[in-house]
Amino acid sequence: MSQYILRRIAIAFPLILAVTTVVFVMLRVALPGDPAQIMAGDRASPEQIEIIRRKLGLDRPVIEQYLIFLRDFAQGDLGRSVKFREPVMGVIARAFPFTATLTFLSVTVGTSIGLVIGVITAVNQRTWIDNVGIVLTVFFFSIPTFWLGLMLILIFSVGLRVLPVQGTGSWRHFVLPVATLAVGQSALIARLTRSSMIEVLSADYVRTARAKGLARRQVLVGHALRNTLIPVITVVGLSVGGLLGGAVITESIFGLPGVGRLAIDAISNRDYPMIQGAVILVAASFVFVNLIVDIIYAFVDPRIRYA
Amino acid sequence: MPSAELAGERGRPDGLYQLALLKFVRNRVALFGLFCLLLMLLAILFAPQVTPYDPIGKNTPERNLAPSLLHPFGTDKLGRDIMSRVLFGGRVSLMVGFLSVGLAVVISTPLGLIAGFFGGVADNVIMRVMDLILAFPGLILAIFLVSLLGSNITIVIIAIAFFSLPTFSRLIRGITLSIREMEYVVAARGMGAGSLRIMFFHILPGVLGPMIVLTTLGVSGAIVAGASLSFLGLGVRPPTPEWGAMLADGRNYLRTQWWIAVFPGMTITLVVLILNIIGDALRDALDPNVRA
Numbered sequence: 001m002s003q004y005i006l007r008r009i010a011i012a013f014p015l016i017l018a019v020t021t022v023v024f025v026m027l028r029v030a031l032p033g034d035p036a037q038i039m040a041g042d043r044a045s046p047e048q049i050e051i052i053r054r055k056l057g058l059d060r061p062v063i064e065q066y067l068i069f070l071r072d073f074a075q076g077d078l079g080r081s082v083k084f085r086e087p088v089m090g091v092i093a094r095a096f097p098f099t100a101t102l103t104f105l106s107v108t109v110g111t112s113i114g115l116v117i118g119v120i121t122a123v124n125q126r127t128w129i130d131n132v133g134i135v136l137t138v139f140f141f142s143i144p145t146f147w148l149g150l151m152l153i154l155i156f157s158v159g160l161r162v163l164p165v166q167g168t169g170s171w172r173h174f175v176l177p178v179a180t181l182a183v184g185q186s187a188l189i190a191r192l193t194r195s196s197m198i199e200v201l202s203a204d205y206v207r208t209a210r211a212k213g214l215a216r217r218q219v220l221v222g223h224a225l226r227n228t229l230i231p232v233i234t235v236v237g238l239s240v241g242g243l244l245g246g247a248v249i250t251e252s253i254f255g256l257p258g259v260g261r262l263a264i265d266a267i268s269n270r271d272y273p274m275i276q277g278a279v280i281l282v283a284a285s286f287v288f289v290n291l292i293v294d295i296i297y298a299f300v301d302p303r304i305r306y307a
Numbered sequence: 308m309p310s311a312e313l314a315g316e317r318g319r320p321d322g323l324y325q326l327a328l329l330k331f332v333r334n335r336v337a338l339f340g341l342f343c344l345l346l347m348l349l350a351i352l353f354a355p356q357v358t359p360y361d362p363i364g365k366n367t368p369e370r371n372l373a374p375s376l377l378h379p380f381g382t383d384k385l386g387r388d389i390m391s392r393v394l395f396g397g398r399v400s401l402m403v404g405f406l407s408v409g410l411a412v413v414i415s416t417p418l419g420l421i422a423g424f425f426g427g428v429a430d431n432v433i434m435r436v437m438d439l440i441l442a443f444p445g446l447i448l449a450i451f452l453v454s455l456l457g458s459n460i461t462i463v464i465i466a467i468a469f470f471s472l473p474t475f476s477r478l479i480r481g482i483t484l485s486i487r488e489m490e491y492v493v494a495a496r497g498m499g500a501g502s503l504r505i506m507f508f509h510i511l512p513g514v515l516g517p518m519i520v521l522t523t524l525g526v527s528g529a530i531v532a533g534a535s536l537s538f539l540g541l542g543v544r545p546p547t548p549e550w551g552a553m554l555a556d557g558r559n560y561l562r563t564q565w566w567i568a569v570f571p572g573m574t575i576t577l578v579v580l581i582l583n584i585i586g587d588a589l590r591d592a593l594d595p596n597v598r599a
Contacts, residue, residue, distance in 0.1 A: 018439050138587065142580035144531045146538045146551070147572030150558055154569070158562050245444030249535055253558075263447045264539065267454050275451060282444045 004298050012291045019283040023276055024069055028062060056273075078277035083269050088277035092259060098168065099258035102250070103243040105178045110185025111236055117186065118193025119225065125198060133190065140187035149180040149253040166255035177254040181247065185239055192235055197228040230301050237293030244289070245282030323516065323593065330592040337588030340581040347578065351397035360388035362395040363546045374566050381566035383556070389566060393574050396548035400575070403464055403533035403542075408525040410468035411475050412518070418472070419479025420506045420514070424487055434480065437473040445470035446535065453541040463542045467532045471525060478521055479514050486513045516593040523586035527579040534575055550575050 036053040037044075044052075053059050056079075057068060072079065078088040121133035156176060157165040164173050200206065201224055209219045248260035259278060266274035331337060350357050360366075360378075366386035374381040380389035422433040449466040456462045486492060487510065495509050534551030536542045543549040545556075550571045557568025 015435075015438060015442060018435075019442050022439065022443075138583055139580060142527070142583050143576050144534060144572070144579065146535060146554060147568075147576060150554065150561065150568050150572065154561050154565055158565075242444075245447060248446050248450075249538065252539065260444075260447065263444075264450060267447075267451050279444060279447060279451075282447065283442045286444070287442050 001298060005295055008291055008294045012287050015287050016284050019287070020070070020073060020280050021066075023279050023283075024066055027272055027276055028058075028065060073280070078280065079273035081266075081271055081274040081277075083266070083271045083274065088273050091262065091274065092277060092281055095257055095259045095262045098256050099244060099247060099251070099260065101174065102177055102181065102247055102256060102258060103240055105174065106181035107185055107236060107239050107243065109178060110182035110239075111189050111232075113182070114186035114189025115193055115232070117190035119197060119220070119228075121190070122194045122197035122201065122228075123220065133194070137187040137190045137194075140183050141191065143183065145180055145184065146249045146253060148183060149176070149250060152176045152180055153253070168256060173254070173256075177247075177250050177256060180250050180253075181243065188235065188239070189232060192232055193228055196231050197224060200224045200227045203227075230297070233296055233300065234293060237289055237296075241286035241289040244285045323595070326595075327516070327589075327592040331588055334588045334592070337585050340584045340588075344578070344581045344585070347397070348401070351394055351401065354391070354394040354398070358388065358391040358394055360391040362387060362391040362548050371564055373564075374570075380570040381564070383564070383567050384560070389553075389570050392548035392553060393550070393571055396550050396553060396571065397574070397578075399460065399543055399547065399549045400530050400534055400551070401578075403460065403467065404526045404530035407464045407467035407529045407533070408471065408522055410464065411471040411525065412522060414468070415472050415475035416479055416511075416514075416518075419476040420483055420510060422476065423480040423483025424502065424506050424510065426484075430480070433476065437476055440470065441473040443470070446532070449532070449536060450539060450541055453536060458541050458544055460543060463533055463536055466536075467529050470532075471529065474525070475518075475521065478517060482514045482517055483510050486510045520586055520590045520593065523582055523589060527582035527586070530575065530582075531579060 036049050036056065036058055040049045040052050057065050060068075076089060078092075080086065081088050081091050084091050117133055117137065121130045121137075124130050153165055153176065156163045163175050164170075167173055206219060206223055209223045210216075214222075245260060245263075247258060248264055250256070251258040251261040252264060259282060263275065263278040263282070265271075266278060354362075364387070366382070366388075368386065369378075369382050370384055370386035372378055372382040372386075378388050378390065380393060382388055383392075418433050418437075422430040449463075449470060452466045453462050483506075492505060492509050495505055500509070533542065534549070534554070537549045537551035538555045540552075540555065543552060545552065553571040554568055554575075557564070557566075557571065560567050
C-alpha cells in the first residue's frame with residue numbers, strides 16, 4: 001500500500017517540474033518577440049525596456065534564468081505581477097477561494113444529483129423511468145456552459161428577477177454559477193453511474209447476495225453501490241482538477257474574480273509573470289488532485305493495491 | 308469474394324460492423340438525429356441558397372426585430388438576419404469541430420498503437436508526455452496560444468487538436484494492450500508478420516470501433532471548445548459570423564433582445580446533442596454485449 005502511494009508521489013513531482021519547465025520555456029524561448037518590449041508597450045523608450053529586462057532578469061543567460069526561477073518557485077515565489085504590482089502568489093491567493101468554492105459546491109451538488117439519477121435509472125433499466133433519465137442526461141450533458149449560464153441569467157435574473165446577474169458578496173451570487181456547472185456534472189456522473197451500476201448488478205457477487213436472502217435495499221447499497229463508485233471517483237477527481245482551472249467561462253459570465261478569470265485577464269494584459277504563475281498553479285493543483293484520487297483509489301479498490 | 312456479399316447470400320448479418328449497422332439502424336432516435344444532422348449540414352453547406360439575407364452587411368431599417376415569419380430568429384442591432392448568421396456561422400464551427408478532431412486522430416493513432424504495442428520505453432515516453440499535456444489547463448493555454456499567435460482559425464484548430472491528443476492516444480493504447488495478447492495476434496506473429504503489419508492490419512481494425520465512438524463525441528466537444536474560444540473574443544474576428552461569437556454579442560442584449568443569444572446557443576446545443584446521441588448509439592451498436 002505505502003509502496004503504491006510512494007510510486008504515485010514519485011510520478012507526481014516530476015510531472016509538476018515538467019509543467020513548470022514547459023511553461024518557462026514557452027514564455028522565454030518560444031515567445032515571438034521580446035517580453036520586456038511587450039510589457040513596456042509600444043511607446044516605451046529603449047532605456048525603459050532595458051530596466052524592465054533587468055528587473056525580470058531577462059538580461060541573464062536562459063539557463064541561469066531557469067535556475068533562479070526554479071529556486072524561487074521552490075520557495076513559493078512566482079515573481080511579481082506587472083499589472084497588480086505585487087507578488088503573483090498574493091493575487092492568486094485572493095482569487096483562489098472563489099474558484100475553490102465554485103468548484104467544491106458545483107461538484108458536490110452535481111455529483112449527488114448525478115448519483116441519485118444514475119442509481120434510479122440503472123435499477124429501473126429498460127422502463128420509462130430509465131428512458132426519461134437517458135433523455136434528460138444526454139440533454140444536460142450537451143448544453144454548453146456558456147449558453148446555459150446565459151439562459152439561467154435570462155430566466156432567473158432578467159425574467160424572474162430573483163437572483164443577481166453578476167458579482168460577489170452573498171451566497172445568492174453563487175447560485176447561478178454553481179447551477180451552471182452542476183448541470184453538466186450531474187449529467188456526466190448520472191451517465192457513468194448508470195452504466196457502472198448496470199455492469200455491477202449483473203456481477204456474480206450481487207446474485208450471491210440476493211440468493212443468500214439479503215433485502216434488495218441491502219444488496220443495492222451494501223454491495224452494488226460501493227463498487228459502482230469506483231469509476232465515479234476518478235471522474236469526480238478529473239472534474240475537480242479541471243474546474244479549478246477550467247471554470248474560465250463560468251467565472252467570466254458571472255463576473256466571479258476567480259483563478260480562471262485572473263488567467264484570462266493576465267493573458268489580455270500580457271502580464272507574463274501572472275500567466276506563468278496561474279498556469280503553473282492550476283496545473284499543479286490538477287496533478288495534486290489526481291494524486292489524491294489515486295490514493296483514495298488504493299483504499300477503495302484492493303485490486304489496485306496488490307496489482 | 309468480399310464478406311459483405313457472402314453475408315448477403317447467407318441472408319444474415321456477419322461480422323461486427325454489419326451487426327453494428329443493423330443495431331444502429333434499429334435505434335429510431337439516433338436515426339432521426341442523423342437525419343436532422345444531415346439536414347442541418349446541407350442547410351449550412353448551401354447557406355447562400357437557403358437564405359435570402361446577407362449575413363454580414365448592415366441593414367439598418369430592419370435592426371433589432373423580434374423573431375417573425377420573415378426573420379425566424381429575429382435580427383441583431385445592425386439589422387442582420389440571425390438565422391442567416393447562424394447558418395453561415397455553422398461553417399466555421401463545424402470546420403473547427405471536424406478538422407481538429409481529424410488532426411487529433413491522425414496524430415494520436417500511431418502514438419497510441421506504438422505505446423500499446425511496444426510497451427517499455429516508447430510507452431513510458433509517449434504516455435508521460437500525454438500526462439503532461441493533460442495536466443495543463445487546456446482552455447487557458449489555448450486562449451494563450453491564440454492570443455499570442457494571432458486570432459485565426461488554423462491556430463484554434465491546432466490548439467484544440469493538441470489538447471485532445473491525450474484522450475485519443477490513451478484510448479488507443481488501452482485497447483492495443485488488450486488486443487496485443489489475443490491469440491490471433493500471436494498467430495499472426497507466428498506466421499512471420501512484422502510489427503508494422505500486426506499494428507496496422509491486425510490491431511487497428513479492433514481499435515476502430517471505440518475510435519468511431521470517441522471521434523463522434525470528440526467532434527461535439529471540439530465544437531464547444533471552438534465556440535468557447537470565440538465566446539471569449541478569440542478565434543474568428545467580427546463581422547464573420549460564428550456561433551460562440553454571436554452568443555458573446557447577444558450577451559450584452561439579454562434584457563432587450565433575448566433572441567440574439569438564444570438562437571445561436573440553441574443551435575450549438577442541438578448539434579452537440581445530436582452528435583452525443585449518435586455517439587451513444589454507436590457505442591451501443593458496437594458493443595457485442597448490448598442486444599439489438
